[in-house]
Amino acid sequence: MLKAGMTLTLQMHEGEDKYRCKIQEIKENDLYVDYPIHIKNGKTTYILNGTQVKVSFVTEEGIAYCFDSEVLGRVMQSIPMIQFSYPGHNNLIKIQRREYVRVESSVDVAVHPISVDFPSFTTLTHDISAGGSSINLPPNRTVPENETISTSFVIHLNSGEIHYLKLKSKVIRVVNVQNGRKRASLQFEQIKEFERQVIIKYCFEQQLLLRKIQ
Numbered sequence: 001m002l003k004a005g006m007t008l009t010l011q012m013h014e015g016e017d018k019y020r021c022k023i024q025e026i027k028e029n030d031l032y033v034d035y036p037i038h039i040k041n042g043k044t045t046y047i048l049n050g051t052q053v054k055v056s057f058v059t060e061e062g063i064a065y066c067f068d069s070e071v072l073g074r075v076m077q078s079i080p081m082i083q084f085s086y087p088g089h090n091n092l093i094k095i096q097r098r099e100y101v102r103v104e105s106s107v108d109v110a111v112h113p114i115s116v117d118f119p120s121f122t123t124l125t126h127d128i129s130a131g132g133s134s135i136n137l138p139p140n141r142t143v144p145e146n147e148t149i150s151t152s153f154v155i156h157l158n159s160g161e162i163h164y165l166k167l168k169s170k171v172i173r174v175v176n177v178q179n180g181r182k183r184a185s186l187q188f189e190q191i192k193e194f195e196r197q198v199i200i201k202y203c204f205e206q207q208l209l210l211r212k213i214q
Contacts, residue, residue: 001059001089002026007193010036011054012047019045020193024081031084032075039197047071047082055084056095058193064095102129103206109135111143112150114168118143128153130199132169132187143171143184151186155198158205163198167191 002023008031010019019036026032036045047053049071056066072083106124113120121141126134133153143149148170155163169186177183 001065001092002031002057002086006057008033009039009056009193010047011056012051021082024079026086029086029088030072031069031086032081033084035080035082049073053084058191058196065092066095067092100130100200101203101207102127102131103203103210105202105206107133107202108154109133110152111135112152114148114150116144116147125153126183128199129203130188130191130196132172132185134183134185137174137182137184139181142174142182145171145174147171148189149186153199155202157198157202163195165195165198167195 004023004025006023008021008023010021011017018039020039021033021036024032024034036047037043038045051071053069053071054066055069056064058064067087069084069086072085075081075083104127106126107128108122109125110122111120119141121138123136123138123141126136128134133151135151137143148168151167151169153165153167155165157163168189170189172185172187174182174184
């Protein structure tokens with residue numbers, strides 16, 4: 001489940017700031033990571049030995065987990081590393097996808113087949129979250145239920161940044177909506193931490209915009 005190169009998100013139990021680091025080495029009850037970087041300001045952070053930390057990560061399958069850890073020390077090898085305690089795979093806590101904020105928003109998305117053939121098309125989302133999306137199906141277009149498809153989302157942030165996220169998505173269901181139109185419910189698979197953070201930020205910005213309008 002955990003492996004070298006995987007990105008971890010750290011949060012101190014006494015604060016709200018979050019940090020990002022990468023796993024360099026894994027042993028039975030220990031993790032060795034590079035020095036954490038503050039997610040917002042990009043500065044390298046030095047954490048004292050004995051600090052209690054909440055660690056979260058997302059697997060290649062897009063499933064999020066967390067666990068409690070403690071800074072055990074520092075190791076100087078080819079790169080400086082921090083040693084964290086690791087409770088083992090059996091003591092990980094799964095983060096339910098419903099914890100991700102879902103917003104109704106029209107995001108451009110291109111849909112392509114992977115294993116089951118169907119005509120590619122472009123459309124708009126009905127809603128989106130870091131766990132998945134609901135997309136409007138154009139007339140005479142559909143997607144296969146319980147199959148994985150390729151979806152490319154164009155995410156516009158308030159800063160002017162544009163992110164093109166190519167994600168594998170599992171089709172959970174296709175439902176009929178008003179006026180004979182159909183909508184497909186998708187669950188993201190193998191989403192990277194950076195991609196997840198982009199969508200979370202987009203959803204947060206859309207929530208703020210909705211509050212201003214109301």
